[in-house]
Amino acid sequence: MTCKNCTVALQPDYDFCPKCSQKTNLHRISMHEIAHDGIHYFTHADKGIFSLLRDLVKKGGTVARDYVEGKRKKYFPPINFFLIVAALNLFAINVDEQSVRPDMGREQAMAYYQINNPTQKAAFARIYDRQVEAIDFIKRHSNKTVLIMLPLMALVFWLFYRKGPYNFTEHLIAGMYMYGFCTLAFVAMALLNLIFKVDINIVYTLTLLLQLVYFSWFYRRFMVNTTRLRAFMASISAIATVFVLTGLAVMFYVMGAVNQ
Structure with a gap:
């Protein structure tokens, strides 16, 4: 079995590709999946856009300072x-x-x-x-x-x-x-x-x-x-x-x- 995104060989127990992080258990795209991904993109608890807005209100420039200093997974x-x-x-x-x-x-x-x-x-x-x-x-x-x-x-x-x-x-x-x-x-x-x-x-x-x-x-x-x-x-x-x-x-x- 190989990853459909990057063709790396996968083990049966892999849930994600070790190279590109794409899910291994894929299915045909549905409207539910599109809606879910869209909502998840904007509202993800750790780095969604609403979380960012909250931080920009509370922390202001600290957000930008964190981002340029390396904390890039933390923010939208x-x-x-x-x-x-x-x-x-x-x-x-x-x-x-x-x-x-x-x-x-x-x-x-x-x-x-x-x-x-x-x-x-x-x-x-x-x-x-x-x-x-x-x-x-x-x-x-x-x-x-x-x-x-x-x-x-x-x-x-x-x-x-x-x-x-x-x-x-x-x-x-x-x-x-x-x-x-x-x-x-x-x-x-x-x-x-x-x-x-x-x-x-x-x-x-x-x-x-x-x-x-x-x-x-x-x-x-x-x-x-x-x-x-x-x-x-x-x-x-x-x-x-x-x-x-x-x-x-x-x-x-x-x-x-x-x-x-």
């Missing part, structure tokens, strides 16, 4: 966690068409209708259309934008702690847990907002405040010898870097309408 993998959160973020942003679409506000509408010059009026309309296009683009590609923001944030933290024990990749791992947790909190608030219908800008503001507080606390625990002030400054710098670069990208795109 950071890349898996972050990619799941990115997919949920894409869903949450797009599930409500009106929640993030910049409807023309009262002041903008008044300014638009007070313009008598047809050329200026057309330019105003183009700028507004560009705003809508930019935000729609971010909505459609929000899973990609968080993947771009993550290494930018990790780079800022690495620069702040470049004399520390961790390299850029290890700061990236920390960012997957840290930024992933805050993004998941945004997803939860955005979905709740489908019920409460508050101004979406309030949700974004709360998310930014959560990021600032959680990032600071997280890095205080990830970098054991850091100070609260240093962790706070690194956090606000990382958030500001992403915020400014995103704002500049949108501004340059919107202002392109003026030159048309």
